[in-house]
Structure formats: C-alpha cells, structure tokens
Amino acid sequence: MRLIIAEKPSLARAIAAALPGQVRRDDGALVAGDTVVTWCLGHLLEQAPPDAYDPAFKTWRLDHLPILPERWKLTPRPKARDQLAVIRRLLKQADEVVHAGDPDREGQLLVQEVIEALGWKRPVARLLVSDLNRPAVQRALTRLEDNARYAPLYRAAASRARADWLYGINLTRAWTLIGRQAGHDGVLSVGRVQTPVLGLVVRRDAEIRDFTPYPFFVLWVDLAITRGTLRAWWVPDEGHPLDDQGRLLTRAPVDTLAERLPGAQGRVSALETRHNRQAAPLPYSLSALQVDAARRYGLSAKAVLDICQRLYERHRLITYPRSDCRYLPEEHWASARATLEGACRTDDTLGGWLDGADFSRRSKAWSDQKVGAHHALAPTGKPADLSRLEKAEADVFRLITRNVLAQFYPPLETRDVKAAFLIDGETFRAKGQEVLAPGWKPLFTTRDEAPPLPPLAEGEACRVEAAGVEDRETRPPEPFTDASLIKAMMNIARYVEDPAVRRTLRDSDGLGTEATRAGILETLIERGYLVRRGKALRATRLGSALIASLPEAVGRPERTALWEQRLTAIAEQDDEPGPFLNALVEDLHGLLAAADAGRLARSLQTARGEETAPSRRRTPWKTARGAKRGGRSGRAGKPRRSPS
Incomplete structure (x- = not known):
C-alpha cells in the first residue's frame, strides 16, 4: 500500500481526486485503489515545553535560565492525537510513503517530523503540489522525487x-x-x-x-512660452539659508524675488528629454500582494492571507499563495491563454483586460532560473464566477489575475522632460511626462503621474506672468x-x-x-x-x-x-x-x-x-502669497495616541 501524507485535508482531497479509480473515505483518510491519502492539520507536533525536560522548569525562575535542552523533544499539539493515531496505524500498513507537505521550509518540516517521530525508517518520496487543480496535481504525481533531496530544507526548518x-x-x-x-x-x-x-x-x-516642525518657503512662477504656459519652481543657491534638502529657511528672499519677477524675461537654459520604456510589474508574491491590497482596499495583511488561502483551498482559483517568488515557470507560458480565458470570462473587468492581451508576447516573468520551491501567485484557469465570491475575495483575485494578464501587454512608453530656466539671474525648474504608449498602465490606473510640459526648445524665450510664495512646514514620517x-x-x-x-x-x-x-x-x-x-x-x-x-x-x-x-x-x-x-x-x-x-x-x-504628555503645537499652514492656485499644506497633524 502506498501512503501519501498531505499537509492539510484540502491538499489530501485534491491528491485523491487526481488518482485513478473511485475514491472512498476511510477513518481519517481517503482511499483510491492501492493508494491511501491521509493528512496533517498543519503542525501535529510542536517543541516540548521546558517542564518536559525537567519538572522543575514548570516554575518560572531566573536562576533556571538559560534552559538548554540536550536532546530535543516534540509533543502532540492539542487536538492532534486522533490524527496522529490514524497516521501511525497507516504507516504500519504501508509499503511506500510519500511526503506531500507544502513546497516550503515549514511544509517540509511538519510532515517529515511526523514521519520520523512515528518511527518510519524506509525511504520516502516527495510530492510537490503548488496548484490544487486536477491536471496540475496529476502532473505532480508523475514527478515524485526522493525526499532525501530535501533533507537540508528539513534541517533548516x-x-x-x-x-x-x-x-x-x-x-x-x-x-x-x-x-x-x-x-x-x-x-x-x-x-x-x-x-x-x-x-x-x-x-x-x-x-x-x-518631531519638531520648522517652516520653509517655496517660490513658483507661471511662465509664458512660445507654445503654452507652465509652472516652474525657484532653485535657491547655497548663498541662502538652506536645510540639508535644499529648502529655503527664511522668507525674505522669496518675498523680494516674487515682487520683482512678474513681467521678467528669461530663457530655457537646459533641457533634458528621456524616452522611457517600462515593463509591466511582475506577478505577485504574497507580501507584494499584501502591500497592494492594503493600499488599494484597506485590507490587513492577515485578511489578504486568509483570502488567498480560501481562493487556493476552497475555490481553487489561484495557485499556492504563500510564495516569496514573483516569477512563473516557463512551461506555464504556453498554457497562459487558456488559463487566463478561464479566469476572466465571467467578469466584465477581467474580460475587458483579456481582450487587450497579446499572447504572442513573452515577458521576463517566465523564468525557470528564478523559480524555486514556489512560483508567483497566478490564476489556475478554473472558471471563476466572481459574483459568488465575497467582495474582498473578488478584489484580491482581480489583482492576482491582472498582474499575470499585464505580462501580455506592451511596455509603458513615456517621454520625461526636465527643463531649467534662467530668469533675472535665478534658476527655475519644471518637469513633466508625456505618455507615448500606455501599454499595461490602464490595467493599474488611469491617473497620469505628472502632466506633460508644452513643447520646449533650449534657448527659447520665456516671460513671467505671475509669481507666488508658499509657506510650508516640514512633516514627520507617516x-x-x-x-x-x-x-x-x-x-x-x-x-x-x-x-x-x-x-x-x-x-x-x-x-x-x-x-x-x-x-x-x-x-x-x-x-x-x-x-x-x-x-x-x-x-x-x-x-x-x-x-x-x-x-x-x-x-x-x-x-x-x-x-x-x-x-x-x-x-x-x-x-x-x-x-x-x-x-x-x-x-x-x-x-x-x-x-x-x-x-x-x-x-x-x-x-x-x-x-x-501634550503634543507639540503645530504652526498652522498659511495660504500662498500671490498665488493663482494654492499649494498643499506640508503641516503634520497631531499624532494619535495609543492606549495600552
């Protein structure tokens, strides 16, 4: 009898469903022909408490420390004894054992420590499953490895x-x-x-x-040029009182300059134009997804992890989620069209993005050299009815699918322009960005990061139409x-x-x-x-x-x-x-x-x-002097206090 020990029941069910023949339930196991699939419930064993090494350690005393076990002991976790008894019984009947923990350090540990603790001495095979859909599990079953290969991973865990x-x-x-x-x-x-x-x-x-805030002052000018207008900002030189970020610390110079600038003539003294091509963001690792989902939807890191586990185990819509990798196996590229069509067909948003995908493209996301035990999060291709998911589940699924879809979009192409102006002996700067080809960007946002500047030429004349001073204040970190x-x-x-x-x-x-x-x-x-x-x-x-x-x-x-x-x-x-x-x-x-x-x-x-203690009083932000349109306040709000 071949015994497969999975990390958790959901994985055991997926493995059993991928085996040939009818599956029947047994006590704590699933049986398909000559193969029995059983499971752990996460860690069934844990490090023994100090009093397992010496009853005196049950009492906490400083003179006992440090407690240093000579031979390490494991003990069953609460509620784990019944399942341990099932695995012990099945090991006694087994001719062959397959380790089917999750493909990471902890997955290697939690199944292998059970196998070793229950006394199995013969060789063990290793089954690595990162996608619970039946075809993926069937492929994994044809690629069993020797578990001895993963002994270093076990020692590390x-x-x-x-x-x-x-x-x-x-x-x-x-x-x-x-x-x-x-x-x-x-x-x-x-x-x-x-x-x-x-x-x-x-x-x-x-x-x-x-944090102690202090004021600083900025000066802007609205410039008329040959083909439009733009706003530029004064760059004070080192002869003025500046902080370490080049911010002006006294108001008098900007007041004086603002009074004499309107109507002044100048020229474009320097012009830098750069054509940029930016590839789409890579598919997600779990942490990268947690960061984006928190920013976009306000979800906690724990909520995102729990959602991903449900999408993986219950709905089988995504691949193994606890991944630190942002790359996909090269063999996934050939089936990506079918996978994404299955994932996107029932959702208007995803369907619209799917229509714009060019599946002849191949981004750097497909790289066997950069895929280890895990690959990036991706849809499995199982048809997804997002109307049947919780809203947060649908939101997270769209993010995961979007980042894979984006690999089939062209790069974002922009022209970034930085311009310097010399006016009345002073330097002013402006910058802008023109989107030449939006590429993948509309999948992520429709907002332009910086508006484009009007066409400019080095040496071109300019004239100051208006000038304004903004009082700002340094801010503490968020x-x-x-x-x-x-x-x-x-x-x-x-x-x-x-x-x-x-x-x-x-x-x-x-x-x-x-x-x-x-x-x-x-x-x-x-x-x-x-x-x-x-x-x-x-x-x-x-x-x-x-x-x-x-x-x-x-x-x-x-x-x-x-x-x-x-x-x-x-x-x-x-x-x-x-x-x-x-x-x-x-x-x-x-x-x-x-x-x-x-x-x-x-x-x-x-x-x-x-x-x-009372918080420091913040200086109120003052409106821009002489401004056509006001700047934003740099003032920090009063920090919230946290009760214990």
Whole structure:
C-alpha cells in the first residue's frame, strides 16, 4: 500500500481526486485503489515545553535560565492525537510513503517530523503540489522525487524551530519575571521576529512624537512660452539659508524675488528629454500582494492571507499563495491563454483586460532560473464566477489575475522632460511626462503621474506672468500601516544602520517570511503591543516600554535577518545547524545578563508619561502669497495616541 501524507485535508482531497479509480473515505483518510491519502492539520507536533525536560522548569525562575535542552523533544499539539493515531496505524500498513507537505521550509518540516517521530525508517518520496487543480496535481504525481533531496530544507526548518524556542522561551521568561518585580502583572513575550517588528513601530512612533516642525518657503512662477504656459519652481543657491534638502529657511528672499519677477524675461537654459520604456510589474508574491491590497482596499495583511488561502483551498482559483517568488515557470507560458480565458470570462473587468492581451508576447516573468520551491501567485484557469465570491475575495483575485494578464501587454512608453530656466539671474525648474504608449498602465490606473510640459526648445524665450510664495512646514514620517510595515519587513536593509550589515541584507529575504508576516502583526496586536487606529499601526504604552527595557539589539532587525541568512545557508548546504545554534546559545547568555527590573520599571513609567504628555503645537499652514492656485499644506497633524 502506498501512503501519501498531505499537509492539510484540502491538499489530501485534491491528491485523491487526481488518482485513478473511485475514491472512498476511510477513518481519517481517503482511499483510491492501492493508494491511501491521509493528512496533517498543519503542525501535529510542536517543541516540548521546558517542564518536559525537567519538572522543575514548570516554575518560572531566573536562576533556571538559560534552559538548554540536550536532546530535543516534540509533543502532540492539542487536538492532534486522533490524527496522529490514524497516521501511525497507516504507516504500519504501508509499503511506500510519500511526503506531500507544502513546497516550503515549514511544509517540509511538519510532515517529515511526523514521519520520523512515528518511527518510519524506509525511504520516502516527495510530492510537490503548488496548484490544487486536477491536471496540475496529476502532473505532480508523475514527478515524485526522493525526499532525501530535501533533507537540508528539513534541517533548516528544524534549526529555526529550535532557535525560536531557545530565544523565545528564555527571553520571555526573563522579561516576564523582571516585569513582575517592576510591577507588571502579565507575560512579556519576546520573539526573534515579532520583537524587531515591534521595534520598528516604536522607533517610528518616537520619531513622530519627538518631531519638531520648522517652516520653509517655496517660490513658483507661471511662465509664458512660445507654445503654452507652465509652472516652474525657484532653485535657491547655497548663498541662502538652506536645510540639508535644499529648502529655503527664511522668507525674505522669496518675498523680494516674487515682487520683482512678474513681467521678467528669461530663457530655457537646459533641457533634458528621456524616452522611457517600462515593463509591466511582475506577478505577485504574497507580501507584494499584501502591500497592494492594503493600499488599494484597506485590507490587513492577515485578511489578504486568509483570502488567498480560501481562493487556493476552497475555490481553487489561484495557485499556492504563500510564495516569496514573483516569477512563473516557463512551461506555464504556453498554457497562459487558456488559463487566463478561464479566469476572466465571467467578469466584465477581467474580460475587458483579456481582450487587450497579446499572447504572442513573452515577458521576463517566465523564468525557470528564478523559480524555486514556489512560483508567483497566478490564476489556475478554473472558471471563476466572481459574483459568488465575497467582495474582498473578488478584489484580491482581480489583482492576482491582472498582474499575470499585464505580462501580455506592451511596455509603458513615456517621454520625461526636465527643463531649467534662467530668469533675472535665478534658476527655475519644471518637469513633466508625456505618455507615448500606455501599454499595461490602464490595467493599474488611469491617473497620469505628472502632466506633460508644452513643447520646449533650449534657448527659447520665456516671460513671467505671475509669481507666488508658499509657506510650508516640514512633516514627520507617516505612522506605519499594514502595507508600509509589510514592505519594511520585506526590505529590512533600509532600517539597518551598519553599512556592512546593510550590504549583506540587501539580498536576504527580509524580516519574517511570506507565511508568517501577517501573523506577526496580528500577534503583536493580540498581545497588546500594537493597536490599529484607522489604517495606522501604533505602539501601545506596554509595547514601547518593552522595547525600551530590552537590549537594543533585541528590538532591532539585524539579528533576525542574519538568522534567516544562516537558515538559508543551512537549507542550501552552505552551513550546518550546530554552529548556528551554538552561536545563539552564546548570545543568549549575554542577553539574559542584561535583564534589569529597574530599567523595565523606568521604561514603563517613561512610556506612561509620554502617552499622557501634550503634543507639540503645530504652526498652522498659511495660504500662498500671490498665488493663482494654492499649494498643499506640508503641516503634520497631531499624532494619535495609543492606549495600552
């Protein structure tokens, strides 16, 4: 008997449906001929708690730390025992076992740890399914591999689980215990990913809270040229008081200049024209989709992940969603027309986009060299009746399908123009963009990024028709949202101060993974460290105090991002688990030594004071002086406060 162990019931059903013969249900399994398909329910096993290693560890004590298991133990998750019993029974009857976990690090771990824990010693085959539609699963069944090939992936996943346990158990116990000494009654959870994410928000909130605005001044002129009019902006030279971004800090020069400019003659002193061709955005990875869906529809990262799981498992409309890849296998290009026709035919919006697609085009999105265990999110081709989906499901499905459809549209072609004008000895600049060929752009937006400039020629005369001064004010950074925080986690090198580490992290996977980023945000909210205010994510008093009380490195992204690099190296056989875990243990000793109840008490008190302190008064924005049409205010609003 051949036994296939799937990661979850939906995958088991898809595999069974792709097998020849009738399928019948058995206790915790599906049977088709000589093949039995059973399933896990996500992780059936988890790292054992500390008291499984020593009953004394049931009591939390600082003198027990660090807790360092010599031989790692796993224990069944709650409600997993019945399904484990089913798999144990079937393994005893099996002649052949097939591992059918999801095609990622965690998928490799959660099935393989069950197979090993239940004592199977013979070879195991590996089935990789990223699309639940029957033809795709049937193809995958003809391409079974030796599971031994994925042993490095398993070692990396097991190392991640053990490292997370060591880091989280020891630091959470330490800070919870000193929290009690500091007067906080509750668990203070510390994790190798969640805490640096919290640190990003705490530091951003501090920048907003401590921001002191200052005024600056801009001068514009409306110019008459041979074939029209345009607006240009004064570029003050270094003889004026400027900030580090070249903004003018005193008003007197612009007032003086604005008074004498009307009617002044000048010329086009420099002209730069560039013809740009921009290919369509690539198909989505999960994180890229979460960013766009948050911006366009206000959906949280967790909501997008849940929607994608339903589109994948329940509706079978999209391929495997927890992907970090934005490329598609080359073999998908040949069937793309049929796939997209199936996905688009019942929806007016998608149908209209389909009509404009040229399926003879082949973009760089199809690349076997850039596809690993996963490929980008894409429609499966199953006919989609979007009227039967929830609105958010239909919105997300359209985004996924649109980005694949866009690969069959021509590039966006623009002419970008930058012009400089010399008037009364002063330099003014203007820029504009002319769309030569819209290409894929109408699928994404009908808004022009910058209006075109009238035709210009270098040396051409111009005359000032009007001039105006705008009083502006510097603004603090925006608070994080789901979209911007997911993007920050994807591009974590931008938030790293050490130049050498930043260079190292530019090519890494960032903070967290496609499968975990949404859950991290929700965990921080559930634990009272973050709160949502509209679209904004703000740190609570408790979250701010926790970061302030921890060693700085614990709340910064460098360590965990470098961890991901080490885990990737283990998965690619360029590193071993032993040195990685040994380095972590050494690090833990230093971190635990820094646990200080007094520092935590002061942090809690400081955070409480900052939360109740009045915000700085903002200078009101003044209307543009002498302006034909006013500029927009640069004034920052009062930051919202976040209760703990």
